[in-house]
Structures are given as C-alpha cells and as structure tokens.
Amino acid sequence: MGSAAAEQQPLLLGQDPHGRISDLSSATIEELLEHSIPLRWWARLVAWESRMLWLLSGSSIVVSIFNYMLSFVSLMFVGHLGAVELAGASMASVVIQGLAYGIMLGMASAVQTVCGQAYGAKRYSEMGIICQRAIVLHLGAAVLLTVIYWFSGDILLAIGQSETITEPGQLFTRGLIPQLYAFALACPMQRFLQAQNIVNPLAYMSVGVFLLHTLLTWIVVYVLDYGLLGAALTLSLSWWILVLINALYIVLSPSCKETWTGLSIRAFTGVWPYFKLTVASAVMLCLEIWYFNGLVLLAGFLPNATIELDTMSICMNYWNWDLQFMLGLSTAASIRVGNELGAGHPRVAKFSVVVVNVTSILISIVFTAIVLIFRVGLSELFTSDEEVIDAVSEITPLLAISVFLNGIQPILSGVAIGSGWQAVVAYVNLTAYYIIGLPIGCVLGFKTSLEVAGIWWGMIIGVILQTATLIILTARTNWNKEVENAAARLHRSAE
Incomplete structure (x- = not known):
C-alpha cells in the first residue's frame, strides 16, 4: 500500500515537485496526509499552510491593532486635557469598557465558530442567518450594558476609586453609550467577513477609519475644545x-452575494442552541479579559500606588500591543481550523494547528528578545521619572515571559474557538485564572515585598496553567470527531 501511495503523491501534487504552492488545495493536502509523505514534500506543505495563514493573519493583525488604536488615540488626546481626566477615562476604559468588550468579543467568537465551519462546509446561505442572529443577541446585551455605562460612576466608587476620578470617568463612559451599540453590530459583521476569508477589505476599512478618527478627535478636543465628552x-x-462601511460592503459587495441574501425572519428561530454557544463564548473571553484588567486594578491598592500603577500600566501597554498582534494570528488560526473542520478535513485542521503554533512561538521569541534588550528604552518612551524607569526595568523579565506566553495561549484559544470548545475553555479559565492565579498574585503582591512583581507572577502562573491545559486538550483531540461535531452544530443552527 505504501508504494501505491508513493506513486499517487506526485500526481496529486503535480509532476513538478517545484510547482506553484497555489496549485494545492485543502482536499489535496487532506488526501496526502492520509499517507506516508516523503520528507521532500513537507517543506512544500508547510509553505502552503504558511501562505494560507499569512493571507488571513496579515490583514487580521491590521484589523486587531487599528481597532484597538481607536480607543488608544482617544486616551492620548484626553491625557493632554489633564491628569485627572486621563485617570478617569483610563479607569473607565479598564473597568467599564473592558467589561463590555469582554462580553461583546466573547459573544462574537460564536460567529467565528459557526460561520467558519459553515463556510468550510459550503453552506453559504446559513452564514447570513447566523450573522443576523448574532446581531440580535448582541443588541440585547448592549441594552443591558447601557445600564452599567450610565451608572459607571457609582460602580467605580463601589470598587474603591476616588470621586475625583469617578466624575470624569462617568462622563467619558456615558459618551461611549452610542459606541456600545456600534460595537454590538461591528463584532458579528467583522467575524462574518473574516469567516469567509474576506480580510483585506476589513484592514483597509480599519486603517481608513483610524486616520479619520485621529483627525476628528484632534478637531473636537483641540480646535473646538469640547473636552472629555x-x-x-x-x-x-x-x-x-x-x-x-462594514454594512455597505456586506450588502453591496459581490464577494458576499452567496453568504448575505438579505434580512430574514429565520434569525429569530433556532436561537437557543446558538445562544448556549454564545454564552459559553462570552464567559470564556470575559474571564480572560477581566483577569488581566483586574490585575491592573490591584496595583492601585498597593502601598506605593502611584509608582506601582504607572509601572503596571507601562508594562501592560507593551503586553497589549504584543497581544493585538497575536490576536490577529489567533483569528487566522480560528478561521483555518473552522473552515477545514466544516469542509471535513480533520488532518488539514490538525496540520494547521501545528504550523500556526510553531510560527507564533518563533515570532514571540523575537518579541521577547526585543523587550529584554530595550528594557530601559521602553519605559523612557512613557516617562522621565527615574523611580518608575527603575521599577519597569526590574519587572521587564516578567513582561518578557508574558510576551513569550502570548505566542502560545492566544493561538490555542483561537483553535478552541474554531473548534467550538468555548464551554470547556471557560471552565479552564475560571480554574487557572481565578481559583489559582489571582489568589497567588494577591498573596505575593500584598503579603510579600514583591508588590507589583508579585501580582504579575500571579498572572504568569495563571496563564501557564491555562496554556498547559489547552496544550493537553489540543494534543489529545480526535479531529475526526471534531468534524462530526461541526456537522452536528451546523445542523442545529439550520433548524
């Protein structure tokens, strides 16, 4: 049998072993991976998967970074209004906006799962229904979150923040209520487009809106002097x-003519199975985002709060930039795995998981080296305070560990989303982060001399435990069974 397979492989790959990578297809790769492949073919298979990965992740990274930059630029301009305004807006962004982002992005990962698998299975008309169903649920969540946004000042006071900070924080948050509803629409629409490999247009839209936003914010804050609100x-x-812009593209673009067939009453049917996946998705991502935001809050309760909070904020800024990059790779991993499972290609899905993880680890090694080499220069970009610079330099090795872990943990989370494991990962996050990591961080931060470094160690321990669990889950996965699960999930969503 081995010799027969060997004879078939050149025909499947083409007579020329140096033929174009683009000539290959998922079906071809799936058939090849069923057999024992000669060593000379592996480089070409890796190149094919890497090409597929970067076609998706390059633009996904741009989308992730520039969507994040919208809030980042706003806070930069607010910082020039005064220290109190910046503190209030920053705290509102971490606590209130972080809460909403966690819920919305988590719910949207369900769109990534089901639409990605539907696209792989060529059930294109179902994708538009799934997107509309998600929008209905997102808007419902936005209505509930509006109450939290409106009473954000009371919430900030309740967690121990001063009235000096809560007043501008509440003003800033109330001005973001319209954004909450925009986010409820944008999250499902962007995942809907990404699931069908439409990523370049999304990148152009994100960059264009970012440039416009920067100009508008400068005019409103500096020229018109409208301040924080x-x-x-x-x-x-x-x-x-x-x-x-996203909506116009979906409705008018020929690229979506098969996946968007107009508004349908079916968006209100078969909601319960999808709702359960949505809740699991929201819990999974919320537990993750709130964990890191909570650690920043904890730094504000340390004895030397100003220095410790500045140190944590500077390090978390660099951690966030690295995370946004890795989230682009995570999105690509989710799309690749979801598409291949939907198409009934378990071996290609597994192969994709291996390639994306090796790629992300190599990138993280480079980023980790940069953090360690420029440990002093990185802090000097944010502050000239020698005490803060020294504190950041001391904690930089911990930042480097976190940057390296970013090359594994978000990618495995992307694989989990593509496979529909959100409920399982939610339990993993609860245990690793809140039952183990957070208590350890509190003990090390408040009961030892480590202070902010102790809090960070708690974060690292939680992430290591979560990452190790996801590695075990992924390594033990029966990918043939996952194909069956994907087919069953699509059947339920169509009911």
Missing part, C-alpha cells in the same frame, strides 16, 4: 462610521 462622542462616531 467630545473625545468620547468622537470615538462613538468613528465606530458608527466603521459599522456603516
């Missing part, structure tokens, strides 16, 4: 512009 409303406006 003006900055918040401008951020809301920019998100609505992004939503409008």
